Amino acid sequence: MAGSPSRAAGRRLQLPLLCLFLQGATAVLFAVFVRYNHKTDAALWHRGNHSNADNEFYFRYPSFQDVHAMVFVGFGFLMVFLQRYGFSSVGFTFLLAAFALQWSTLVQGFLHSFHSGHIHVGVESMINADFCAGAVLISLGAVLGKTGPAQLLLMALLEVVLFGINEFVLLHLLGVRDAGGSMTIHTFGAYFGLVLSRVLYRPQLEKSKHRQGSVYHSDLFAMIGTIFLWIFWPSFNSALTALGAGQHRTALNTYYSLAASTLGTFALSALVGEDGRLDMVHIQNAALAGGVVVGTSSEMMLTPFGALAAGFLAGTVSTLGYKFFTPILESKFKVQDTCGVHNLHGMPGVLGALLGVLVAGLATHEAYGDGLESVFPLIAEGQRSATSQAMLQLFGLFVTLMFASVGGGLGGLLLKLPFLDSPPDSQCYEDQVHWQVPGEHEDEAQRPLRVEEADTQA
């Protein structure tokens, strides 16, 4: 019953009711469970005899702010490249991340820091919550333009839980190291989204093909996202690593890796481009693969050379993925990957996990000295060898791929619930489905963009 009043009323209510329900439930759970930790609580902090300079705030908050900018500015604007989906790209990023960070504060809190009936929060929980929001936004990249906001909120509701469990299994049960989240964030977020996109496969999506590209200005907006992600990635990978040399080394490695992935991306983009011309899609995305690929290993003694080599490899692989693998992914595997998250987060994430296996396996007491404790505590304490650490890192990748795939499948089934509002095939990548949109030029500012109402699906 296309466009029927009851359907319109349903659309009108799905998003607001879901927002209100989720916010209400979250608030109740916060009231019951969430408390300031001893570094944020007025009474607890002053009970100890601390110097204010020792408050973790001063060691982590600048990194948090950089991560926060990446999540909201970086991811949001990176996805603005679509010519008629800018409001949705930046707006739904905003909505999803604002929900995911609250919900993951609860989920991660229950799993990681639940003591005597309460979750204790501070700057570390803010960073962890933003990391989880980042994974949700990676998945968003795979389904962008083909899903409504209510669907996306349900995706986040499920994904945050599975993210938290996967992270718990890796970091706490397996003792895997993954400070910058090559596995827990990038691999998980990418394959969750890709499998979900597979389940939501739309054979008739070419009806919206004319809106799937960029225009000149939308590509410049997207470069805002790219550049903010690129400059702050050293803070992302180092935000939760060991204080002192640990954070310092992680930031440095990431910096080098990104620089090399940028050169690799320009080289390959020109090499495979028509007539040697560069492709903005590659520059916007593949140049960032250097941040993803050292997510696991940048806190380790990767060496500056190792960072360059890894970044270069990631940039080239990612560019080749955009050029050659994305079309196959759609034609053969029926995965319609709007932003190419397989190229930016999927493959580089898996490469990053494997690099972590390698670098962990090479860890020696000699190379790390007394710093071994802060990078590989279980090796330092003699509980496992470097080789077994490496094997567990590899197993962690496998676990992540399982959680992501099964979770993405479940997510797809959830999002296919027939009563959920979803844009018709001919209205994908179109802001007007979800937003009141002004014209593109001053003289048409009062006149809305056209929407082909006729072919709204039943």
Next chain:
Amino acid sequence: MAGSPSRAAGRRLQLPLLCLFLQGATAVLFAVFVRYNHKTDAALWHRGNHSNADNEFYFRYPSFQDVHAMVFVGFGFLMVFLQRYGFSSVGFTFLLAAFALQWSTLVQGFLHSFHSGHIHVGVESMINADFCAGAVLISLGAVLGKTGPAQLLLMALLEVVLFGINEFVLLHLLGVRDAGGSMTIHTFGAYFGLVLSRVLYRPQLEKSKHRQGSVYHSDLFAMIGTIFLWIFWPSFNSALTALGAGQHRTALNTYYSLAASTLGTFALSALVGEDGRLDMVHIQNAALAGGVVVGTSSEMMLTPFGALAAGFLAGTVSTLGYKFFTPILESKFKVQDTCGVHNLHGMPGVLGALLGVLVAGLATHEAYGDGLESVFPLIAEGQRSATSQAMLQLFGLFVTLMFASVGGGLGGLLLKLPFLDSPPDSQCYEDQVHWQVPGEHEDEAQRPLRVEEADTQA
């Protein structure tokens, strides 16, 4: 005498002469009064036996930079939503804030830190100066598009003085707490601007109605402003709170409040939108109300739940304000509020002040422990009870509304001085009045945008 040579010459000279005069006077006052404080002066700092790590720079400067980004990037781009007023929005923000921060360094210095004939400056005075600039930019939002740059500089000249006095009365005379400025910045800035806009009421403003909306790209530029304000607001509220747990808790509360106001805004925007569609104006503005509403209370033991509840309330009230109250404000109260500062700063500011009354009234020695000294020093020292603190907070709101209203009225009279250059009713929201403007498209780059010179008012 529309467009007469003498008038044109007057316009030509007003802005430059005023800039030169204000900058010259400021420089002279700086020469006489402003000195480095003991944390910035080479000799004074090394006289004490300090560790460099103790320099306040390391505790406050990262927050200052975030505040600085909010003032110049956030406010500037948030106001770029107008289709033909982007140069003025970001340009006049730049000019006003650059003047206001110098002038408020002097005014706040005379009031707060004038010792032995000198004002002593450092990172705290930079943050305070940027805060005052923020208040001026809030007022700018109420009169944007309807005032010339010389008028705006005069507005800033007056407003900075009144801001400083109001802040002095609240913080120093009344002992009111307002770290993030729900009262001193948001309520003051909003009502100053709104009353001023009332005095400047233009019954014929519909002549410029076609320029009052946004276009697709201008809304995306505005989202840059929104997102930068949103991500850095935790630094804004915590920039001047007590070191240690104080800054930490303030940032955390603001983070939660903003997340909840975002969900509240999306919910309400879709609920009241035509056909359930979201409105960019709401998302750009009301989602930020969560930062405003905890400006007073975020340093207190608000609890994470309290932050969520306050933020959600602010987001919904602000969205409803844009939808239902802004039209009434113009039709009944004759206040033409260009950016809806009443919805983003006015109502949420007042709510934030009232929330501060409530949370201050609930303060106990048990809840704050030894931290009570840093949040409510007068209660900790036994000079007043929590209840009287609450009463004084409420009185502070009243004082702020008085200063803002009387000040805005005076400002309006000042700006109506007949020799001041002001755009005619048919040329409001139009960059070409103030700027040399290139075309919108490449092929018209040499050709200026049209200006209807005919109806330039006498």
Next chain:
Amino acid sequence: MAGSPSRAAGRRLQLPLLCLFLQGATAVLFAVFVRYNHKTDAALWHRGNHSNADNEFYFRYPSFQDVHAMVFVGFGFLMVFLQRYGFSSVGFTFLLAAFALQWSTLVQGFLHSFHSGHIHVGVESMINADFCAGAVLISLGAVLGKTGPAQLLLMALLEVVLFGINEFVLLHLLGVRDAGGSMTIHTFGAYFGLVLSRVLYRPQLEKSKHRQGSVYHSDLFAMIGTIFLWIFWPSFNSALTALGAGQHRTALNTYYSLAASTLGTFALSALVGEDGRLDMVHIQNAALAGGVVVGTSSEMMLTPFGALAAGFLAGTVSTLGYKFFTPILESKFKVQDTCGVHNLHGMPGVLGALLGVLVAGLATHEAYGDGLESVFPLIAEGQRSATSQAMLQLFGLFVTLMFASVGGGLGGLLLKLPFLDSPPDSQCYEDQVHWQVPGEHEDEAQRPLRVEEADTQA
């Protein structure tokens, strides 16, 4: 042989092969020479008995991130003002800076921190590398639109080496102070680029004149660059100054200087503008001259008044330069300075060096106290007088101008090598020469912008 297959193939391969070669060579040199320093190495850091809070990371990294944002966001977007060269402006900034920071890590490492066969890296080397990248981007501003990416990489290859040597001569051999790089970064980068642009003079450049201006939206994008440069400049100048009061004072001085240069720029722009209208080019650029002009002196006891006066002077001189000197530079001196780097970096850089001469010459033990050691160690240790320090500062400016001019000349000859791909006179300032470009509007998204293939030069 215009557009011949062999030439097209050549173009296809120059950029990728050069990227691959430079990245490969850099990686090999990193493998052989670059090692973590004792603040980033796991073993070395834990060998000492350090508190993690003492790690330099916490004192320098927030400033580094601000500098990083300036280099990639600031410079990149500032140059997006050109209507059809946005992809190249932000993209080539990205490529050049990513290469320059790696290459300068090596060059600066060999010159400044080569010990026992290795270069040791950490946050200071990251800041230094970004500074050098900044100088390269300043030079880019002089030749933007008239050079291909392979040419630009060769320019960077040469410039980074000369930058390093000049910096070594000034800071290490002459004992010159130049924390924020008025000489080493701005003067060097500007005159290197200007001389290079002179050598590449194109008498027929008016064939591309219609693309040399901005359009409305490109000017707004450019303001993103301006504002990010402006807000973070205090971090740029203070990133490498002495810890404690040194960094604090440097940031404060820069903050005041920028505020005054903004008012000076608005005043002069309106004064010299047609009909009193402001010119976006002035606001985008000259308002930043306040950061350049205190690059040398902001760490000194410049006084807040001195900072205001210097900034105001720089803003006015820079604005007048754009208005009156840029046309002469092209007509008389045959220097086609695309972004006006002579006005933003050249003249203010020289002024900044001279201001440094003055302030250094006025240094007294009384004014600096025990802080003299951290600003003028050679004066504090009695090895030279303030007057001789001033003379050496002046000599440093002379040396810089020599290195920049000779280097820029060599660079010009290098870039004129006939086999290097360079856009023809009629295709300057045109993204399509280097990029696959989508249309400007949704309905032409599939259709590329036109390129006049006919007049491609032989």
